Amino acid sequence: MSNSKILVTGASGQVGQVLYRHLVGLHGEDHVVASDIHQLDGFSIFEYMDITNQHRIREVIQRHKIDEIYHLAAILSANAEQNPTRAWNINMSGLLNILEAGVEFSIKKIFFPSSIAVFGNHANLDMTDQFDAQHPTTLYGISKSAGENWCQYYAEKYDLDIRSLRYPGIIGYTTLPGGGTTDYAVHIYHEALKQKKYECYVHADTVMPMIYMDDALRATSELMAAPKKNISIRTSYNIQAISFSPSEIADSISTYIPDFEMSYKIDFRQTIADNWPRRLNDQYAQNDWGWAPRFDLNKMTKEMLENLTLQPTIN
Numbered sequence: 001m002s003n004s005k006i007l008v009t010g011a012s013g014q015v016g017q018v019l020y021r022h023l024v025g026l027h028g029e030d031h032v033v034a035s036d037i038h039q040l041d042g043f044s045i046f047e048y049m050d051i052t053n054q055h056r057i058r059e060v061i062q063r064h065k066i067d068e069i070y071h072l073a074a075i076l077s078a079n080a081e082q083n084p085t086r087a088w089n090i091n092m093s094g095l096l097n098i099l100e101a102g103v104e105f106s107i108k109k110i111f112f113p114s115s116i117a118v119f120g121n122h123a124n125l126d127m128t129d130q131f132d133a134q135h136p137t138t139l140y141g142i143s144k145s146a147g148e149n150w151c152q153y154y155a156e157k158y159d160l161d162i163r164s165l166r167y168p169g170i171i172g173y174t175t176l177p178g179g180g181t182t183d184y185a186v187h188i189y190h191e192a193l194k195q196k197k198y199e200c201y202v203h204a205d206t207v208m209p210m211i212y213m214d215d216a217l218r219a220t221s222e223l224m225a226a227p228k229k230n231i232s233i234r235t236s237y238n239i240q241a242i243s244f245s246p247s248e249i250a251d252s253i254s255t256y257i258p259d260f261e262m263s264y265k266i267d268f269r270q271t272i273a274d275n276w277p278r279r280l281n282d283q284y285a286q287n288d289w290g291w292a293p294r295f296d297l298n299k300m301t302k303e304m305l306e307n308l309t310l311q312p313t314i315n
């Protein structure tokens with residue numbers, strides 16, 4: 001147990017809910033404040049907080065004497081394309097509000113999730129380097145790319161200890177994703193168990209980088225626990241875990257559900273996926289704080305199917 005008082009923004013989201021529980025496990029429930037515009041059951045301390053409302057952010061930080069923030073509130077890639085203004089307000093103004101509050105209240109550490117979406121087709125998408133060209137083609141990617149630079153600026157100018165990961169698509173069994181391009185890799189497991197079939201919106205051979213939720217949580221807490229002197233990247237770290245295509249995940253599911261059937265109906269998310277890395281070089285994460293994934297595709301499939309079988313499938 002620690003003495004930190006932690007605020008999680010976007011705590012009702014796909015990652016927020018699970019990260020909240022993970023942090024409660026590490027620090028104790030009195031030390032973690034969940035915040036979002038939707039309240040769910042299961043939060044010991046919850047504050048309604050719209051991330052675009054700076055006054056409210058200040059109030060919550062003061063009331064709970066917050067000294068560490070995990071800023072997860074964001075609009076994901078597919079949803080951002082449908083609502084640019086909302087994506088700008090939440091992804092950009094929301095981050096700026098957190099950074100400003102970070103300076104004002106001398107917040108000790110801030111976590112900002114960035115994304116593989118910061119890269120575009122001027123990067124080497126087969127093995128994207130830490131400092132590869134960023135020409136994002138989605139509003140979400142543009143906001144995360146700018147966000148990384150805002151973070152680095154605040155880290156350098158104000159010595160704010162902001163740490164960040166470029167999350168790949170995150171796959172877990174307790175929560176559903178909310179409007180990303182990598183969402184299929186979660187929905188496919190639910191549908192495989194429910195209907196033994198899935199209609200995928202990207203081509204069979206479209207490879208995207210993904211990560212199992214346990215690995216994503218561990219990466220986040222290992223990064224946050226690393227000594228400050230080890231953190232050489234103040235924009236955001238590349239992390240690599242598993243890269244696969246829809247046909248490969250379908251094959252992996254078929255080893256457990258032999259009559260599983262995959263079909264394809266391609267939509268606008270194909271263009272997004274085509275401009276994202278297929279695999280990333282994560283040597284800085286390995287060297288600076290010892291990153292190594294533990295789940296490969298088949299181990300993840302086994303865990304997903306076993307756990308989803310034990311608990312009711314979410315619709």
Ligand code: SER
Binds near residue numbers: 077115140169
């Ligand atoms: N999973 C995210 C998305 O698809 C990528 O960061 O939007």
